Amino acid sequence: MSPHYRSTQAGRIIAIIADVMAFILGLWILMYLLDANRANDFVQFIHDTARWLAGWSHDLFTFDEAWARVVAGYGLAAVVYLLVGHAVANRIYRH
Structure with missing residues (x-):
């Protein structure tokens, strides 16, 4: 395997991870x-995961409206x- 192929694969994996997180x-x-x-398990899973991913920003703003x-x-x-x-x-x- 060439180094170019490995860097292409690594870049693709990083981009996919960023896309999944977003x-x-x-x-x-x-x-x-x-x-x-x-109360739905899937909704709770998405909420918990999103809260973990946005732990640094989820309460960053203080708008009056919760949405x-x-x-x-x-x-x-x-x-x-x-x-x-x-x-x-x-x-x-x-690279």
Whole structure:
């Protein structure tokens, strides 16, 4: 296997992980906005995972409306994961 192939694979894996993390955060935002049943195991799993992923940003903003805090806090985390993950992946692709 050539080093270029391995770096391409590593970059692709990093980009996929960033996409999955952003997807989970986006899915939680959607579930929150649509008032998903929080007693459901799947909804609880997505909420717990999103809260862990956005632990640094979920209470960063102090909007009066709860939905705005969720969208801003979890949305910020999703955007940061996408930007940083894809920036790292592109950097690896080039090497």
